Amino acid sequence: MSASPNLSHPQRTASPPRLHRLRRELFASPLDGLITIALVASLAAAATGFLHWATTQARWAVIQANSNLFAIGRYPIEQQWRLWLLVTLLAAATGLSWGLLRAWPRADRRGSAWPPNDTIAAALLTAISFYVPLALHAQAGIQMRWWAITALLLLVRAAAGRWGPLVPRQLRPLLALLWPVLYLIGMVLISGGLGLMPVPPAEWGGLLLTLVEASFAILLCFPLGVLLALGRRSALPLLRWGSVVYIEFIRGAPLITLLFLGQNILGFLLPGGLAPDRVWRAAWVLTFFAAAYVAEAVRSGLAALPPGQLEAARSLGLNLPQSLMHVVLPQALRVALPATVGQFITLLQDTTLLSLIGLLDLLGVARTVMANPAFLGRNAEVYLVLAILFWCCCAALGLGSRALEHRLNPNTVALNTSAHKA
Amino acid sequence: MTTPLMIEARGVEKWYPNGFQALRGADLSVHQGEVVVIMGPSGSGKSTFIRTFNGLEDFQKGSIVVDGITLSDDVRQIDAIRREVGMVFQQFNLFPHLTVLENVALAPVLVRRRPKAEVQQQALELLDRVGIQHQAHKYPGQLSGGQQQRVAIARSLCMEPRIMLFDEPTSALDPEMVQEVLAVMQELARDGMTMVVVSHEVRFARQVASRVALMADGQVVEVAPPEQFFTAPGHERSRQFLSQIG
Structure with missing residues (x-):
């Protein structure tokens, strides 16, 4: 079987060019083919072994029961709303920065308001925020909060990407102030002060x-x-x-x-x-x-x-x-x-x-x-x-x-x- | 000469830290509106000499007075001289992270504290004058060597200097780009700019120079008007040099 016609007219071949390239790269010679097969086999064995352990032998209750401890340590329960507020602010700021980064491409470059990579990132984020609280058996209220926060991030991202170009050029450097200011707000929210009940660092954790x-x-x-x-x-x-x-x-x-x-x-x-x-x-x-x-x-x-x-x-x-x-x-x-x-x-x-x-x-x-x-x-x-x-x-x-x-x-x-x- | 003296260097001697003596009592006087072209074999100290004029190189003996200011170790004096003296380098030394326009407009805004809009307007006019008007928003890396050097000239001019120093401005250029840079320099000379040019361009020296200086072994051995220098050089080293460059 000759491969040369496929090489010169990749668009006319029955097999897609990408598949063809894979075959050329992975099975160029008998030895290459052998190495490829051996590697794939050992990877598959390792993956099956891991999946078998993760689904049948592992006991995830240790994570589910302690998820709060891993996240925030012994932070007082009645003050946890401050951390939720902080996460919400962080999500909004992330969405804003992300969207504005796309909305304000550098003067010498063309940029797309929503490049394909962003779709992948958004889908991944949605999947994680949907699946992880479920897997942790989090309470319904907490699950809802994570979904709401993720939705907020993506909404702000979309809005900033859509209307970012309308922001006057003089105001744009202000974005650089967003994160330092947010950091200070975050430190106050975490440690207390300014009217909030102090939470000593010894109670922070995870x-x-x-x-x-x-x-x-x-x-x-x-x-x-x-x-x-x-x-x-x-x-x-x-x-x-x-x-x-x-x-x-x-x-x-x-x-x-x-x-x-x-x-x-x-x-x-x-x-x-x-x-x-x-x-x-x-x-x-x-x-x-x-x-x-x-x-x-x-x-x-x-x-x-x-x-x-x-x-x-x-x-x-x-x-x-x-x-x-x-x-x-x-x-x-x-x-x-x-x-x-x-x-x-x-x-x-x-x-x-x-x-x-x-x-x-x-x-x-x-x-x-x-x-x-x-x-x-x-x-x-x-x-x-x-x-x-x-x-x-x-x-x-x-x-x-x-x-x-x-x-x-x-x-x-x-x-x-x-x-x-x- | 009746025009005022812009640069007066007397007996300048410089040793590098490794003990090598690059300048052995170099003298030069440049009057307002003059174009002095410094020539000489490589290693004769031409670049070192011109770099002492704006304090990029220090020196141990002798004296240099630029535009009435005596060069010393005083940082404020050096800064004062640098504001009045433009310098163009062999390697252009444009700032690669700034656009062409930002390169030209940076110093007047920072150093002279002039309004940004006004400086940018002037920068665009200068870019127009050196023939780069359509590339103002590109980055230096996107321009040819000749274009970069013309931007570098515009960048110096935007500080409205009283003297321009050129340290081998065409030596790093491809041959076909040399002429476009020399043309800009020639126009600058016609407008009456005081210029000191270290160069190997004989044609430029013949056509534009008021006087040609020959350096050898860290000294200025001869200063003469170009027609005299190229036809009847007075010093043995000048004859030697001219015979070598054909």
Whole structure:
């Protein structure tokens, strides 16, 4: 059988070209075919084994009975409406940002208000929000809330995509303020104050605590890391050597020792009130730790920049801060973005170490659940759910980073427009 | 000469940190409205010399006065000089993350604190003048080398400098693009801009230069009007150089 007519006229063949390409790639030679079959067989065996375990042997009651604990730890029940409000706000803000991102394509690019990928994302989101509360045997009221929140997200997304272009250009930079403001509102909702009943950090737990610690450290370690990277390249010897010593000291120490150290000495080092308890001390240690790694990522971005860029900026009369803000950092941070987000993802996973200093983060909660005699031997179920939760958070970070990278990169312009024409 | 002195460099000596002496007492005076083309073999210190004029390179001995301001270590003095002196580089050094228009309009808004709309209007006029009017919203990476260099010239001009420095502006260009950049520079010279140009373009030097300076071994060995420099060079090194470039 000859394949050449199919290759030259793929549209005339009986088998679709994609199937044909698959056959060419997977069964090019007898050996290739053998490897393909062996791999498919072992994958199928593993998948069947897993499905068999998940449906017949695994006992998911350990997750169903403790879903609240995994989500928010021992957060007081009568105050949980604050977290529902926060999730609702987050969903609305996500929908708004998502829709406006599509509605305001960059001046030099053509964009579609609802590209095919968004349909897939919306369908996936709907399926998850429909299925997960059902699988967890959540109460009807709670199921309804999740569905309503998902519907809100998608509705806001659609509305923002539809009417976003009508927003005047001058108001658009305000979107950048949305998330910092929301973060502050979220912290107030979680911890109380301003008329809300205070909920001490010791009562936060599970995914809530993990996300609070990680987001706090991610938000603060970034500016700190940029300053350290600039300090490392500074002409002032004291600043330069101070940055080098700090970065190398932090990078030379395991996080867990710094976490224990921080619990003991941070109370003396930071001004009173900044690290009042173990949760905030741990958050500061994570921040200071990640900043050293972010600094190295940013330094690689700075090193990738041709020296002519700074020379051109200075020759035009820009002073050093102006040159950094408008010429050097926008380019260096774009180059450093993938490595920096990689650092954020590591940071998120490093929060599991908090369980070792006695905090009830996701892993800490999991350990208490597994220690419960009622759920003895259910470790596999618990760890699997933990892995999925972390994977979802990290995937979200990665997706956001890639979208940002694409938007900031002037070199994708040609590619992008040709892709839309095709 | 009766026109005022714009650049006066006296006995400039520079050592690089590795101990290499790039400038060994270089002198040059440039009067208002003059176009001085600096030529010389590679490694003679031409680029280093022109880069000392706006403080991109420091120097250890000698003195440089630009537009009445003495160059020193004082950062404010250097910034003051840079506001009045435009510089065009061999590698263009456009900002790749900004559009052509943003490249041109950035410095006047930030440094001179002029209204953005007004600066953008002026930037469009300058782009028109260098023949890039239809590419204002493209990014530098989408332009040819010759177009990028013309944008770089417009970017410097938007600061309304009193002096323009050109550091080998056509050396990184494909041959067919050299002429479009030289034409812009020639027009600039006709309008009376004070210019110092490091270049190997003999035709440009013959047609546009007020005077040609020859550098060798970190010194300016001869300064002469072009017709004299190219037909009857006074210095042995000039004769040597001219015979090498044919």
